[in-house]
Amino acid sequence: MLGLMQDHPLMISSIIRHAARHHASAEIVSKTTEGALHRTTYAATEARARRLARVLQGLGIRPEDRVATLAWNGYRHLELYYAVSGMQAICHTLNPRLAPADLAYIINHAGDALLFADTTFAPLVQAIAPEIRKTVRAVVFLCGPDSMPDIALPEGMDLLCYETLMDAADENFAWPVFDERAAASLCYTSGTTGNPKGVLYSHRSTVLHAMAINQADVFAMRARDRVLPVVPMFHVNAWGIPYAAPMAGSTLIMPGRHLDGASLTALMNGERATISAGVPTIWMGLLMHLRASGERLPHMQRFVIGGSACPRMLFEAFQSEFGVRIDHAWGMTETSPLGTYNTLKSTNAGLEGEALLRLQEKQGRALFGVDMRIVNDAGEEQPWDGEHTGHLEVRGPWVASAYFDGQGAEAFSADGWFATGDVASIDPDGYMEITDRSKDVIKSGGEWISSIQLENIAVSHPDVAEAAIIAATHPKWDERPLLLVVAKPDREIDKADILRIYDGKVARWWVPDDVVVVDALPHTATGKLQKRALRETWRNHLLQQAG
Ligand code: ADP
Secondary structure, eight states, X not given: OXXXXXXXXXXXXXXXXXXXXXXXXXXXXXXXXXXXXXEEEHHHHHHHXXXXXXXXXXXXXXXXXXXXXXXXXXXXXXXXXXXXXXXXXXXXXXXXXXXHHHHHHHHHHHTEEEEEEOGGGHHHHHHHHHHHTTTXXXXXXXXXXXXXXXXXXXXXXXXXXXXXXXXXXXXXXXXXOOOTTSEEEEEEOOOTTSSOOEEEEEHHXXXXXXXXXXXXXXXXXXXXXXXXXXXXXXXXXXXXHHHHHHHHTOEEEEOBTOOSHHHHHHHHHHTTOOEEEEOHHHHHHHHHHHHHHOOOOSSOOEEEEOSSOOOHHHHHIIIIISOOEEEEEEEOGGGSSEEEXXXXXXXXXXXXXXXXXXXXXXXXXXXTTOEEEEEOTTOOBOOSSSSOOEEEXXXXXXXXXXXXXXXXXXXXXXXXXEEEEEEEEEOTTOOEEEEEETTXXXXXXXXXXXXXXXXXXXXXXXXXXXXXXXXXXXXXXXXEEXXXXXXXXXXXXXXXXXXXXXXXXXXXXXXXXXXXXOSOOOBOTTSOBOHHHHHHHHTTHHHHHHO
């Protein structure tokens, strides 16, 4: 017998319709590329998204067509999110930090029909245009006619102005209702492990993920919150905030392209932001600025930090010096992205000081909807004792079931688990801790050493700005940890002093064999350390040292 309840497919358009109706005047504040603040509301955004859907129809966009965006966080990008998915086309967010050749590869691979770009990316668009002319019919710059970039596009590729198109369109568009499993948006992993792979989200996965990330023990955004996503809308849909915030009726504060400490402080304080989210590098920059300027963050309550392991010093600094709580989260493009989130339980609610920090360093507990397990090389499940580590696998309704064109099939098991490529432990309370990427783990004499843990300790040294641990080949132990460090401005690195910081914090045999001082460390387009490149350069360092 079926239940007798109404059957409403989970549609992304229902989010913006809800916000427009029930939080009509809640604001979206955007720092524009021109520098000024732009203010609009959910009601106006929903109307503009309908107008944009008419523009897209006029440009020949049909269900399932891919429409690419190359844009910072801002109100026009939000209109694209809702219009493109809402009309049953697929919103493909592009990461402008990728190399031009990778961008062209991704656009061609996805078969994007149109490209909407912020004017700041005009030179990049011009550079890749010849490579993408077979698929992209037109480039639409997200600006008014006065700000249109003066660039030449190949024949057959139109150069269009967003606001001119919007002015010429009407709002006579009714959001269609269709199969909730239909594709809604597309995001490529940054390709740190080979060619970029496309993850194709559905309406159903997006709506469920947005509901899940806003549970009380997760983002917990309320109608009275003022949420500033620093994480870009091209990085796994800004972790779902552009969907979850309108669901809750929270004010959205969009930072545009200036993500340095001074710009963020001004925006956070000027707009009284209460919650913000981003990767550790952003918060390092913010911390340095706050300490140097003496400014405070009087309205901010919480930062959500994920994308890479959050170093302990960020928890310490923000929580004790600035009164901003830090929530550690884990996820990946393939998991929409949120998989785990670290908040306290009744069993550990009283933790303080060192014990609390130690817990917060973990990546957190699985959200309802996500199941996880750790397995050894033979696929056998490992115990949840906080000691055993294994390959982390996850499953759930917002976890990918395959990549866009079937590549990378080995990550998806026949019994429905997705292999994340991360190595983790899980403690008896269900807190998961990432110890490594499978490919970065250091196998020393058959035992595994966590590069992440060693890096976190290294950056707590007052002279170290950034650190990377890589597996260096060793004649006796196969691999040993090698520490690469970047010094803070005006600091000298004393190798022996750096290594002393490991005393008492890790087992003796975990201490790196050597320290190499470098000017800078390479990063991927999503801000992660490019360990493959580092390994290529430094893999033989210990062998050479041994003579
Ligand atoms: P990429 O394309 O670079 O893999 P993702 O954003 O999908 O981009 O990266 C996901 C990976 O980032 C995870 O598999 C994990 O290795 C790492 N990661 C994400 N959050 C954390 C975290 N809180 N701590 C440690 N690693 C993390």
